[in-house]
Amino acid sequence: MSKEKFQEKIDAEKKIEPKDWMPEAYRKHLIRQISQHAHSEIIGMQPEGNWISRAPSLRAKMILLAKVQDEAGHGLYLYSACETLGISRQELIQQLHEGKAKYSSIFNYPTLSWADMGAVGWLVDGAAIVNQVSLQRTSYGPYSRGMVKICKEESFHQRQGYEIMSEMANGTPEQKEMAQDALNRFWWPSIMMFGPHDGDSPRTGNAMKWKIKRQTNDELRQSFIDKTVHQAEIIGLTIPDPDLKWNEERGHYDFGEMDWDEFWDVVNGNGPCNKQRLDHHKKAHDDGKWVRKAAKAYSDKQKNLVKN
Numbered sequence: 156m157s158k159e160k161f162q163e164k165i166d167a168e169k170k171i172e173p174k175d176w177m178p179e180a181y182r183k184h185l186i187r188q189i190s191q192h193a194h195s196e197i198i199g200m201q202p203e204g205n206w207i208s209r210a211p212s213l214r215a216k217m218i219l220l221a222k223v224q225d226e227a228g229h230g231l232y233l234y235s236a237c238e239t240l241g242i243s244r245q246e247l248i249q250q251l252h253e254g255k256a257k258y259s260s261i262f263n264y265p266t267l268s269w270a271d272m273g274a275v276g277w278l279v280d281g282a283a284i285v286n287q288v289s290l291q292r293t294s295y296g297p298y299s300r301g302m303v304k305i306c307k308e309e310s311f312h313q314r315q316g317y318e319i320m321s322e323m324a325n326g327t328p329e330q331k332e333m334a335q336d337a338l339n340r341f342w343w344p345s346i347m348m349f350g351p352h353d354g355d356s357p358r359t360g361n362a363m364k365w366k367i368k369r370q371t372n373d374e375l376r377q378s379f380i381d382k383t384v385h386q387a388e389i390i391g392l393t394i395p396d397p398d399l400k401w402n403e404e405r406g407h408y409d410f411g412e413m414d415w416d417e418f419w420d421v422v423n424g425n426g427p428c429n430k431q432r433l434d435h436h437k438k439a440h441d442d443g444k445w446v447r448k449a450a451k452a453y454s455d456k457q458k459n460l461v462k463n
């Protein structure tokens with residue numbers, strides 16, 4: 156198939172499947188984005204896993220435990236989708252460990268109080284949903300189907316976080332203060348999850364042409380902000396942006412500028428927790444070596460039994 160025919164197929168809204176012909180640049184673009192997404196799910200387990208043993212009730216602990224397990228599942232769907240593009244899980248993990256593959260900037264911030272579990276669920280999962288709902292229509296079949304499954308679970312996660320924030324915002328003055336503090340610290344990093352402005356985003360051009368992304372970084376960011384402002388108002392919390400204002404003409408909220416120096420610092424490995432997150436992942440991977448070895452020995456044995 157030629158590049159022209161491939162583009163015609165994309166333009167006709169047909170999905171590209173693993174065995175279909177695709178330009179090398181499309182394949183590489185997908186491996187980069189899907190693996191970054193998969194690594195984010197797995198690294199994203201760390202800031203929340205940190206609070207499982209300190210959840211304030213058995214109910215809260217069960218819900219958080221289930222959520223963190225869901226993230227592991229999301230990572231696995233995404234690694235599997237990525238492997239259909241002809242790269243092994245081992246190579247993907249190696250790229251993460253060598254700093255060649257990124258994961259979402261948001262997980263390089265610490266979770267300092269229980270209210271942060273609320274802020275992460277409400278804002279981080281909320282931002283992830285806005286992005287992932289859009290990605291359900293992505294042009295690569297396995298990624299698109301993975302997104303459909305993930306979105307169903309992610310909306311439960313967002314509600315879990317909003318419930319925590321709502322309870323704390325309506326609790327004692329100290330609890331309300333903790334909720335506001337968590338919102339203050341997570342607001343800007345959450346809106347940075349959508350990436351640089353469209354004009355500064357080198358990947359957006361091809362991503363939109365190939366319908367890998369269906370909306371641009373700025374469109375998705377605006378949609379998240381428009382949805383979230385009202386949710387903050389309902390529970391009586393204040394979004395830490397003095398420039399946030401409804402714009403009647405645009406039919407959207409105007410908002411302030413993000414600190415792009417901070418964004419690029421975190422993306423390039425110099426955020427508050429980058430080293431800690433990666434070291435933890437490497438250690439867990441090393442500690443799990445014997446499990447992978449045993450699982451492989453078992454599956455090799457089963458294959459031999461079938462053969463003989």
Ligand code: BYC
Binds near residue numbers: 349
């Ligand atoms: N963090 O040209 P651009 C979740 C990189 S939610 C780190 O705009 P693109 C979860 C970008 O990779 C989070 N890096 O790129 C939720 C590129 O670098 P490379 C995961 C970022 O790809 C709750 C460069 O900057 N979701 O998992 O068109 C609990 C230029 O950017 C970031 C996804 O990954 C960032 N925030 O757009 C647990 C969604 N922003 O690769 C887990 C899928 C930009 O050229 N991914 N960069 O070296 C996407 O939608 C897009 O990849 C992005 C970036 C919107 C993130």
